Amino acid sequence: MKRAIKRVLTIETRRNDLILGTLRSIEKYGYQNSTVQTICEESGVSRGLIGHYFESKDDLLMAAFQHLNAELDKEARLAVRAAGPDPFRRLIAAGLITFAQERRYSQVTLHFWSTALSNPKLLEHHRNLWARFRASTERLMTRAAAERNMEIDIRHSALMFTQLIDGLWLGWTLEKSYDLETCRMLVRDWICKLFNEDPANYPTTMPVREEGSPHVQG
Amino acid sequence: MKRAIKRVLTIETRRNDLILGTLRSIEKYGYQNSTVQTICEESGVSRGLIGHYFESKDDLLMAAFQHLNAELDKEARLAVRAAGPDPFRRLIAAGLITFAQERRYSQVTLHFWSTALSNPKLLEHHRNLWARFRASTERLMTRAAAERNMEIDIRHSALMFTQLIDGLWLGWTLEKSYDLETCRMLVRDWICKLFNEDPANYPTTMPVREEGSPHVQG
Amino acid sequence: MKRAIKRVLTIETRRNDLILGTLRSIEKYGYQNSTVQTICEESGVSRGLIGHYFESKDDLLMAAFQHLNAELDKEARLAVRAAGPDPFRRLIAAGLITFAQERRYSQVTLHFWSTALSNPKLLEHHRNLWARFRASTERLMTRAAAERNMEIDIRHSALMFTQLIDGLWLGWTLEKSYDLETCRMLVRDWICKLFNEDPANYPTTMPVREEGSPHVQG
Amino acid sequence: MKRAIKRVLTIETRRNDLILGTLRSIEKYGYQNSTVQTICEESGVSRGLIGHYFESKDDLLMAAFQHLNAELDKEARLAVRAAGPDPFRRLIAAGLITFAQERRYSQVTLHFWSTALSNPKLLEHHRNLWARFRASTERLMTRAAAERNMEIDIRHSALMFTQLIDGLWLGWTLEKSYDLETCRMLVRDWICKLFNEDPANYPTTMPVREEGSPHVQG
DNA sequence: GATGAATGAGTCTTCATTCAT
DNA sequence: CATGAATGAAGACTCATTCAT
Structure with missing residues (x-):
């Protein structure tokens, strides 16, 4: 036993x-x-x-990719949950978590994306992940807009949100010509502007989690 | 001789x-x-x-990457020039050209970036190119703001602009879950909003160039 | 102790x-x-x-081959002994035992031979075994011929006998295009003809042994 | 061109x-x-x-095996043809050719047989070859028997013939305890006895072929 | 004594590079 | 100059053997 x-x-x-x-x-x-x-x-x-x-080196690479994605996904969920019940705060948390800290393995993701271009399985995995993130964003935006009696083009706004994050992350990974605080600020400001909120009320620092870090370790 | x-x-x-x-x-x-x-x-x-x-296969790959970048850069310059003297119109042209049409070699760029991560020479090349594009954007924004007597955070706006473009392009390349017209619209709307312009006055279709296409051919 | x-x-x-x-x-x-x-x-x-x-996997393989040969040899001896004192009947028994039944490990022997080709120790082992079988056959033929006052080319006849058996066994193992009963019949008929005996008097079925089967078990 | x-x-x-x-x-x-x-x-x-x-090492091994078999087959056909029109003489030629001379690659065949046991493609190839040889033998025996007004169990006789050859060849390859001349003699004598012919009229030496040897070279 | 996790030598295969024609 | 046959270094994978538990 x-x-x-x-x-x-x-x-x-x-x-x-x-x-x-x-x-x-x-x-x-x-x-x-x-x-x-x-x-x-x-x-x-x-x-x-x-x-x-x-099974093979390839199998290991797939496992590593999925592990990394799973960790990042988990991290994002925790950050959103930690932001409390307010959908708008949750949106901000979701937007900031990507730039929470100098992540390990930041370059790995780019390598994997490049690989995914000629690897259907990897590509499928990636698409599912991003689709889910976008869907989750759309739900939060819908609720935040409803609370404010606002009419917002949800689909396009969610797309802007996710791709702004990706674009900032991509540039930061490749260039290091701007810092993570800038990224956080830009994302926060954009989302605040969308919902007519004052950025001053929403700090770009992430709430400290009490429990052990769920970050990828190693 | x-x-x-x-x-x-x-x-x-x-x-x-x-x-x-x-x-x-x-x-x-x-x-x-x-x-x-x-x-x-x-x-x-x-x-x-x-x-x-x-010199080697690697040398050829580097040359190919640089060639592609040079072509895209040239194309962008032509598009901007074709937009006329108005800095705002030039900005829009610069923002739309990336999504002008279903480009050949869209995937190659992603491979190029991934490779650049572990190739200092390529990385340098890439950084210079992006720095130049951002600088050019900043100049246009400065002029457009001046014309309108607006005060704009030029540096951050330019960063938003370039990274929004990259992010939309990245997602489109990897996912194909939205189309180029959507990308063009989102970029145009964002830049119009920044300068309080009515998007309706600025079509997302690119002005047809008279001269031979400067596109990468082959 | x-x-x-x-x-x-x-x-x-x-x-x-x-x-x-x-x-x-x-x-x-x-x-x-x-x-x-x-x-x-x-x-x-x-x-x-x-x-x-x-000592090693190779050592185990050698032991397995020798074990198999020893078992088959023992089986043959028992079959000959069970045939009674008559040298001719003993000869027939010796000839039929190889085809007595659908044997386990029939393919192993062929692998063994192939391996022996580049393994002096195994080859020596095999040669000794076959030499002994041929010598035993020669003794029985000599006695059977003497009883019948026949003059027979003992050496060549024994060679025919052993190699006919091997050839039939080889073909059966590789091709399965004929059955064991055919093999038994052909061997019996050949040996009967050699000694001018009527095959009808010598069934191709092996006498049932009373004692526990000496077959390779597992 | x-x-x-x-x-x-x-x-x-x-x-x-x-x-x-x-x-x-x-x-x-x-x-x-x-x-x-x-x-x-x-x-x-x-x-x-x-x-x-x-394609691979395995592909090469298959090609080598088929090449060897093709050469031996061709050699046999030439020998049979060289024996003239008489079916009985052709039979003898077919029986002797295997032992015509100290062949190169004699061990290779045994290795291939062993391999064929767990290689369906190889096994199929082998079975076809042997089936053809047996069929050809049956045809010659039928004609030779008809010429002599003899009734012969063609199927069993052909089986004896091919397997006697294989058995003699196998023992010779593994043991070298007897020589090729003995093999030739035993085969000739057996076939002569089958058709009531005097072995003295049929030498065990192969007719010399005029043309270049079709043997496997290398 | 028994286990099975870990090692690393050996194998096949791929492919960038070289070079005789 | 252009070709493509030949090379051999480097890769992933297999598996007999070792050894700590």
């Missing part, structure tokens, strides 16, 4: 080691230059180990 | 053939799947020819 | 388990596809156990 | 080089120990060349 449990734990631990090693390797050497060699080095295991826990 | 010139021309032709073949290959097979084989096939030359005109 | 004996018994049991698992694995998955993994699965033991009882 | 022809020639030459190198490697090191490395060494080419002329 105990042995079986322990074994499962070991398997999960090792898989996680490899996944984090993969993300580190991609962040460090780039996607193209990440070989089984570099991944295993970053994971602190031998080259042959991948075969024990993943 | 003439022979030397002709030779230079031939060299340039061949280099261009290979560059366009590279872009076609990436668009067709993806970045990872583009081999010397596929590139030369697309270029209509034999496998060994790359060595005559480029 | 008893403990030591018991231990030796355990060792022999384990070795036998592994040997039979090896034969099963080869028969089931083929020689090339038999890995330490499949062998240990078939043996019902863990992967690391081979190292305790055999 | 000439270039295309030359290219085809080169391709065929290279493929043949690799096939012969494969056979040499198997003969020299055994089937299991033949790696891309040893094969290319024997072929006198670099390790990467296989990929240019064969």
Whole structure:
């Protein structure tokens, strides 16, 4: 009994080691230059180990991508929840979380997007994720507008919102010519303007979470 | 003398053939799947020819990326010029040109960015280009604001402008869940709102250029 | 003392388990596809156990081959003995036993031969076995001929006998285009003709042995 | 035009080089120990060349096997044809050709048979070949029997014939405890006895062919 | 003694690069 | 100059063996 449990734990631990090693390797050497060699080095295991826990290198890469997305998604949900019940505050939280702090693995996402272009499975995964985020944004906007008796082009506003975030994130990742605080401010200001709210009432700093950070670790 | 010139021309032709073949290959097979084989096939030359005109496959890829950027840049400049002297109209033209039409090689740019992350030279190239575009935007915004006696946060507005464009382009490239007309509309509306202009006065269709298309050809 | 004996018994049991698992694995998955993994699965033991009882996988394979040969040899001896004292009947029994029944591990022998070609030890083993069988055949033929006052080219006849058996077995193993009864009949008829005996007097069915089957078990 | 022809020639030459190198490697090191490395060494080419002329190592092995079989088959047909129109003489020729001389690659066949056990494609190929040889034997036996007004169990006799040959060949390959002349003699004597012919009239030496040897070369 | 997780040598395969023609 | 055949380095994957528990 105990042995079986322990074994499962070991398997999960090792898989996680490899996944984090993969993300580190991609962040460090780039996607193209990440070989089984570099991944295993970053994971602190031998080259042959991948075969024990993943079908192939490709399988590991997929797992790493999904893990990263899942972590970011989870992080976003927590931030939104922490913002309380007000849909407008939740919107702001959703907009700021992407720029909450100097994230690890920021470059990895870009590598994965590039890869997704010629990987249908990855692309599908990405599209689902973004569609969900946009749908969630639309729901919050609908409620916030209703509370204010405003008429807003929900669909286009949600699109602006998500793509403004992506665009700011993309530029920041590639250029580092502006900082995260600027990103947060721009997003907050845009959403405040949309709902005729005073930005001064909505700080760009994220509420500190009490519990342990749900960030990707490694 | 003439022979030397002709030779230079031939060299340039061949280099261009290979560059366009590279872009076609990436668009067709993806970045990872583009081999010397596929590139030369697309270029209509034999496998060994790359060595005559480029230091290496990597050198060719860099050249192709820079070529693409140069073309897009040139295209943007022409569009802006075609918009006439009015800085506001020029701004709109600059914002719409990215979404002017279903572009060839849209995916290549994303690959290019991903590659740039681990290639200092490419990254530098990219940063210069974007800095220039932002600077140009700032100049136009300054003039447009002055004409209207408006006070505008130029730096942040320019940042919004460029990153909104990038974000919309990124989402369109990856998801195809919205169309180019939507992108054009969102960009136009945002810039019109910034300057208190009526979007109805500014169509999202690009003025037809009389001269030959400066688009990347191949 | 008893403990030591018991231990030796355990060792022999384990070795036998592994040997039979090896034969099963080869028969089931083929020689090339038999890995330490499949062998240990078939043996019902863990992967690391081979190292305790055999020097290496190769050592185990050799042991399995020799075990199989020893079993088949033993089986043949028993069949000959069961045929009674008459040398001619003994000859027939020796000829039929190979085709006595749909044997397990029929394919293993062919793999064994192929392997023996580049394994001097195995080859030596095989040659000794076949030499002994041929010598035994020669003795029986000599006696059977003497009883009948016949002059027979003993050496060549024995060679025909053994190689006819091998050839029929080989074809049956590879092709399954004829059945074991045909093999038994052809061997019996040939040997009967050699000694001018009426085949009708010598059934191709093997006498049932009373004792436990000496077959390779597993 | 000439270039295309030359290219085809080169391709065929290279493929043949690799096939012969494969056979040499198997003969020299055994089937299991033949790696891309040893094969290319024997072929006198670099390790990467296989990929240019064969889909994979496995594809090359299949080609080598089929080449060997085709050569042996061709050789047999020529020998039978050289024996003239008499079906009985043709039968003898067919029986002797296998033992005509110390063949190259004699061990390779055994390795291939062993491999065929777990390779359906190979097995199918082998079965077809043997079925054809047996059918051809049956036709010759039918004619030879008709000429002599004899009644013969054609099917069983053909089976005896082919399997006697295989058995003698197998023992000779594995044991070398008897020579090819003995094999030839035994086969000839058996077939002569079947048709009541005097072996003395049928030498075991093969008629010398005038043309160049069709043997597998390399 | 038994387990199975971990290792790393060995293999096949791909592909950018070279070079004789 | 252009070709494409040949090379060999580098990659991912397999699997017999080892060893801590």
